[in-house]
Amino acid sequence: MTSMLVASAIGSISLLWFTPAHPLQIPLSDWTPLAGDHLLVDTLNNQGYLVRADHSLYTEFPVITGQKRIVRYIGMTYNAATPDWNWVMKSRHIKGDHITYGPTGRFLRLYKDGTEYTHYGIHAHRSEMRMFGEESRYQSMGCIIVQSAVLDIIEATYELNGEALNVVTQEGIPWENITEET
Numbered sequence: 001m002t003s004m005l006v007a008s009a010i011g012s013i014s015l016l017w018f019t020p021a022h023p024l025q026i027p028l029s030d031w032t033p034l035a036g037d038h039l040l041v042d043t044l045n046n047q048g049y050l051v052r053a054d055h056s057l058y059t060e061f062p063v064i065t066g067q068k069r070i071v072r073y074i075g076m077t078y079n080a081a082t083p084d085w086n087w088v089m090k091s092r093h094i095k096g097d098h099i100t101y102g103p104t105g106r107f108l109r110l111y112k113d114g115t116e117y118t119h120y121g122i123h124a125h126r127s128e129m130r131m132f133g134e135e136s137r138y139q140s141m142g143c144i145i146v147q148s149a150v151l152d153i154i155e156a157t158y159e160l161n162g163e164a165l166n167v168v169t170q171e172g173i174p175w176e177n178i179t180e181e182t
Helices: 002-017 128-133 148-160 175-179
Strands: 038-042 047-051 057-062 070-073 076-079 085-094 106-112 116-123 138-140 165-170
Touching: 047 148, 085 116, 085 148, 106 148, 116 148, 148 165
Parallel strands: 038 165
Antiparallel strands: 038 047, 047 057, 070 076, 085 106, 085 165, 106 116
């Protein structure tokens, strides 16, 4: 009888640990994309989070976001800070500029509120090793720059979601946004 109670208590403790209120963080190297995953980008701390649909599991990785200053780029003058927004990644492009968009030129375009075409997206960069080694990771012209291995995972997630991925960019992401369905 006592062994059954102990086993029952241990089982209850294990179940509590794995409930959505207590998500498990796993290393990016162990992450396997699934349909329903979504991406959160904290532009205050320059961290990205891939989160399961039920918020039971997540992984995190460094990102580079916008410079937070006025720039003139591709014929436009604008504040290069990555805006706080709800996006849907809805298209994939191959750019000829293999410096800005990394060795493969992959660019995953973000649509504001899922409908409005923008120039924002997620991509790698040829100088990613140097860029991620800098103290400040506010270096892009507004896009989200990730390391090539992370781009592979994000692109696979986009494909598993029927070539659409929900993305939120926000300056400071409260823990609740990672741990609870919103």
